[in-house]
Amino acid sequence: MDHTLEKSAFAVDEKGYYGLFGGAYIPEMLYPNVEELRQNYLSIISQPDFQQEFQNLLSEYVGRPTPLYFAKRLSEKYQTQIYLKREDLCHTGAHKVNNTIGQILIARKLGKKRIVAETGAGQHGVATATVCALMGLECIVYMGKLDMERQKPNVERMHMLGAKVIAATCGSQTLKDATNEAMRHWINNPTDTHYIIGSVVGPHPYPDMVTRFQSVISEEIRKQLTEKFGNPNPDYVLACVGGGSNAAGAFYHFLDEPEVKLIALEAAGQGVSSGHSAATTALGKPGVLHGSKTILMQTDDGQVTEPYSISAGLDYPGIGPIHAHLFESGRAQFYSVTDEEALQAGLLLSRMEGIIPALESAHALAYLEKLHAKPNDIVVVNLSGRGDKDLATYSKALSL
Numbered sequence: 001m002d003h004t005l006e007k008s009a010f011a012v013d014e015k016g017y018y019g020l021f022g023g024a025y026i027p028e029m030l031y032p033n034v035e036e037l038r039q040n041y042l043s044i045i046s047q048p049d050f051q052q053e054f055q056n057l058l059s060e061y062v063g064r065p066t067p068l069y070f071a072k073r074l075s076e077k078y079q080t081q082i083y084l085k086r087e088d089l090c091h092t093g094a095h096k097v098n099n100t101i102g103q104i105l106i107a108r109k110l111g112k113k114r115i116v117a118e119t120g121a122g123q124h125g126v127a128t129a130t131v132c133a134l135m136g137l138e139c140i141v142y143m144g145k146l147d148m149e150r151q152k153p154n155v156e157r158m159h160m161l162g163a164k165v166i167a168a169t170c171g172s173q174t175l176k177d178a179t180n181e182a183m184r185h186w187i188n189n190p191t192d193t194h195y196i197i198g199s200v201v202g203p204h205p206y207p208d209m210v211t212r213f214q215s216v217i218s219e220e221i222r223k224q225l226t227e228k229f230g231n232p233n234p235d236y237v238l239a240c241v242g243g244g245s246n247a248a249g250a251f252y253h254f255l256d257e258p259e260v261k262l263i264a265l266e267a268a269g270q271g272v273s274s275g276h277s278a279a280t281t282a283l284g285k286p287g288v289l290h291g292s293k294t295i296l297m298q299t300d301d302g303q304v305t306e307p308y309s310i311s312a313g314l315d316y317p318g319i320g321p322i323h324a325h326l327f328e329s330g331r332a333q334f335y336s337v338t339d340e341e342a343l344q345a346g347l348l349l350s351r352m353e354g355i356i357p358a359l360e361s362a363h364a365l366a367y368l369e370k371l372h373a374k375p376n377d378i379v380v381v382n383l384s385g386r387g388d389k390d391l392a393t394y395s396k397a398l399s400l
């Protein structure tokens, strides 16, 4: 892993902040767990045996490096040079496994026997159950009761992999309730349990730790572009943002390269002003969510607003603190894409390139329509995951 960004204005500072955002706003009961991790994560990550095992699993188990594929027909349509970073080809079908591999190796170094995680649509739960099976660790995944009904195939995958899935039955019975239950479990089992968070959210050091594990994406893009063109920098990098881990990974090694334009795509749902949206930077204000200061959707008196997106992975009321900082500083541009635009972009990629993208990734693809890049510009789109999990949604919405 490349550590050249440690002195960057966009890297986390010693107190766990990105500009005004980040920190660790946690109940006192959680402090020992988070503090143990904070004191150890950087030294563990930098150990040669950790790096060797991490890199070996990424190549032999996950299938990295993932290809940087020139999408010829799509490029002709949009009159520019489009490259797809194929995270959809990772084992388990998305980028999330890059992070769960890293975190389970940390958990093992810390002597933990059990892993707890939260999951919304089940993608992070599956990636966590996968690495627990790989390492022979006990795995407990909290999932909203409603989400368990909506995402049955992923519940079945987790069961097949040997994980215990516990229904979160309070509140709206979705992701935020599952997160609360997982936190409660961690508080009650501090010494033998590690909590694997699935995005660049949560208290410091999680956003930085997850960003480092996902930064393999931009590290590979730079290497692959250098091999193709002798220049590591594209003109644009596009990525969708739920909590923001695939975007953070795709942006990371370009943060201090101002000629690379970074574009983050949020879910507008049924429209930014429809009341059914997850466009956090358009609708949100600064506040504290899941342990860090960031931008989140909230009512005037500070209650978190229920988000909406057709894509479960983008259906989150906040963004990671690194993205709040990239937004405020103007280093990345944030736009939003509606359900309908994403569905059409998913259909277009399927029909023009033979690749069915995850609905999340389709949000990044949809922006190609509005980008108006020049014919010789190199545009990298991070294809965060494959669309098998979304086939029922595509079929119904597009009347296929």
Ligand SMILES: *Cc1c(COP(=O)(O)O)cnc(C)c1O
Binding pocket: 094, 095, 096, 123, 124, 198, 199, 200, 240, 241, 242, 243, 244, 245, 246, 247, 313, 314, 358, 360, 361, 384, 385, 386
């Ligand atoms: C979970 C998920 C996302 C959203 O999470 P980020 O942390 O924002 O990357 C995006 N794409 C896919 C395929 C996912 O599974």
